[in-house]
């Protein structure tokens with residue numbers, strides 16, 4: 001059982017850097033194996049809950065050489081739901097933020113195939129998650145746990161964080177879908193005197209990185225012969241409020257505990 005105290009010293013690091021990378025797997029390998037099978041089923045369009053994921057840019061049958069990004073895979077797979085509810089995830093999220101409540105509010109399945117050549121479309125451009133999350137009031141405490149299902153090495157196109165960039169405010173140039181990371185970086189309004197230091201999130205299967213919603217991140221091609229597999233789990237604390245009372249857009253499902261479980265504390 002993972003205890004709160006296992007992560008307590010990580011909080012100052014998370015606050016200073018805007019991200020935290022676990023040294024060891026957080027999840028048991030059996031849960032990871034089930035989640036991989038669940039991911040493959042979703043990619044084939046097989047949903048053991050009887051419910052599909054949300055509309056996505058990649059659908060079963062689409063180009064297998066493109067980045068596969070599927071919205072809210074937990075709608076469609078019991079194994080993904082079990083992964084999200086594994087207690088250590090909530091413990092880690094609460095320890096890093098000091099939250100009394102942590103809720104999953106959106107999830108993305110990310111499958112980065114091996115890049116066959118230079119024309120591969122599987123990079124993720126520099127961006128801050130916050131720029132896409134206008135459905136939450138300003139100042140809302142929002143962050144992401146990125147769960148690795150495969151070995152994430154320097155060669156497999158790991159997510160790269162820019163250290164301390166969560167203190168730079170929102171940079172409007174960010175673009176998740178940009179493929180040329182160097183060109184995008186050259187356009188970014190980095191604050192005068194700030195240092196651009198990239199840190200790769202290298203993780204074993206079952207390892208997790210956690211990043212603040214303002215931390216700049218992106219990733220390059222997968223130069224291995226195996227897919228890079230992960231789930232990006234978007235989280236909020238008790239200090240986050242939707243802009244609208246009517247649940248719209250990305251906050252549409254937050255009142256449904258099956259789809260958007262509270263993984264630490266209670267509302």
Ligand SMILES: O=C(O)CCC(=O)C(=O)O
Nearest residue numbers: 110124146159218219232
């Ligand atoms: O998987 C990646 O390389 C980037 C994922 C991402 O943008 C996120 O988890 O917020």
